[in-house]
Amino acid sequence: MTSHSPGSPHITIRGLTKAFAGVPLYDGFNLDFARGRITSIFGPNGCGKSTLINMIAGLMPMDGGQVLFDGKTLRETVIGYVFQNYRDALFPWKRAIDNIAYPLVRAGMDRAAIDARVDELVTSFDIGFDLKRYPYELSGGQQQLVSIMRALAPRPEVLFLDEPFSALDYEMTLSMRDKLQEVFHATGVTMILVSHDLEEAVYLADHVLMLTRRPTRIAEVIDFGAPRPRTSATLSEPGFVRAKAHALDVFQREVRRAP
Template sequence: MDGPAIAPRDAALSIRGLRKAFGGQPVYSGFDLDVRRGDILAIFGPNGCGKSTLINMAAGLLPVDGGTILYDGRDVRDVRVGYVFQNYREALFPWLRAADNIRYPLRRMGLPKREIEARLDRLKAEFRVRFDLARYPYELSGGQQQLVSVMRALAVEPEVLFLDEPFSALDFETTLDLRALLQDVLKRLGVTTLLVSHDLEESIALADRLLMLTRRPTTVADDLAVRLAWPRGSATLSEPDFVALKRRCLAVFEAAVAGRPVAA
């Protein structure tokens, strides 16, 4: 493992002794993880290894059976988090216009109207939004809807952003565009991000650090720093460093799931 050692004060998120079981089947039994402030951590692993379970517990959407998940010593309820769901169609509120979807968490925070509008304008500029946010989500393309989801998650200026396979429902071209836009904004704003992905290439391309998980009960198969230069465009994907990293990850992945058939 060449995962960087993280001093406690640099950690945005610390998980200690995490335990979780479904129907008596342990998924996590004593899992530890520290995430450095400002890092994009990609979590990659075989189907059913509990990638989404991990971030759902971290986001406070799923109770833990044991252990602690702390944000600089605080519980998730006292922390601003953003969450982007895989299925944007079921995550946005279709009865609200796109702009009102983005305003929603800000209204929940009780921000004054002027501050809400200022943040909305800032986000529009950050993401260079050219489509009409006065439309309803279902009037937008899939990529635009997921972009609205991302803006809604970032509107609260989260201390940690969770992305649960944010591109898996999008076509390839849209994925490339949105991925480039997202890495640009996340790096510029320095948002601590946990990205769950089942796409190895995407995980490497977007991450500062890649966590590879094994089958259940889940442990860390490998934890490696991704030291490729930013910004990472499509050219990055064919650079020797990238290719070498991907080859190593594939070997780790195959070892991690060895002995069991890999689900399609």
Template sequence: MNEMLLPDIEAATAIVHPSLPIQLTRSRTHITVRGLSKAFDGVPLYQNFDLDIPEGRIVSIFGPNGCGKSTIMNMIAGLIPVDAGEILFDGKTLKETRIGYVFQQYREALFPWIRAIDNIAYPLKRAGMGKAAVKARVDELVAEFEIRFDLSRYPYELSGGQQQTVCIMRALAPRPEVLFLDEPFSALDYEMTLFIRDKLQDIYLKTGVTMVIVSHDLEDAVFLADKILLLTRRPTRIAEYLPFDLARPRHPDSMAESLFVSTKARALEIFQREVKA
């Protein structure tokens, strides 16, 4: 089934040269959404909706209020059931796929009864990993994130940015194939937003993990993205699926570059068109 979805050449490349850079080995579509329908209280939100999210890319979802940008992501992540349709990850079902999820409300997403470090280890324990392996993986994450605060504290003893960092580490711990982020910056101040954005890009460059980000802030939506998914009002369709190919790593200064400015302006124009529609 897997092979049927893939062009032969690309599949062969991926198998024969696993050491090639991410861009060369993984150009195939990762997540496929086909014929998705979802209604709330009889009012259709999505009808026969199709979407492709390429593997190893960052896709931001942006759209008018109530268009269901979080809903579409949550359906893909399996947090909300779909009424109809099929969502596959490289041809696999969600059950056969490792995912990570970062919630907007970090305070409510972390477990306050265990220490930050045990929060990070939790998904690894759930996956049945042995004690030594769990510790090794957590140590690796701590090094990767260059953590300078005390992870043996309880979540409520940490600042908001530190808590969200812990959430991201927890989501990344089991080496997910896809990382979902639901408005990860909206409960953070600007300084922390810049910091976490930078960390996410770091992790992306190191691991090439596919990321799906829902954002209500256009700057955040564009900054990290390879593609910006702009949605219409309900019943929701794709308004535009904008590419944004600015070279990485991107820095705060990148926001002054003409490609960033023009892409953001284009996205805003589409957004305003859809809000008025």
């Protein structure tokens, strides 16, 4: 096995420290995220899930510690980020297609290369709506799809998603989960997914990172190895039911633990 094989450490976090108003959230936190895998992050409300991925993605400063991607710094790494609130994340004055092209424009790519890359994304996503529309003309699910395509446009090594489907209705959520699996199958991109839905966290993941209440530690990492693509049938398979029940136990132990 080479150090770049799937499942090997991709993101290494060492000695991460973060406090808000003097109250520690992370204190000497260590973690590896596996390459070419989907890792879900699940834990009590306010335990620092968003803060964790925001620090890794460079959206929020760390107080101390080190995050490396294959030994490289964030500046040397292409990442993508999908926000929970797609309404705030897309540029309302840009058409969907121009939102998707935006990171490529910013990177200084020439027009022909941008058009080729956007075409490629459009083909692989098989979307059923007109990308010349503005975000406000699209449904929530369509807007979130545009956000995901924008995040993938520069071929990121890592894709971060912070509760990406939580503002969508259930039907749309189900189809977006499958879309996300397709993206994963097609690209093999390392995915870090924050979810507040335990079913979703297990369904999509190779590894479920269970966090404690703050100061935040790793309660447990639960592996879920069901074959992909996972379908609604997966939800009733014994392996899934067992993994989800175990995750629920870990979670309840954490929320009941006296602060």
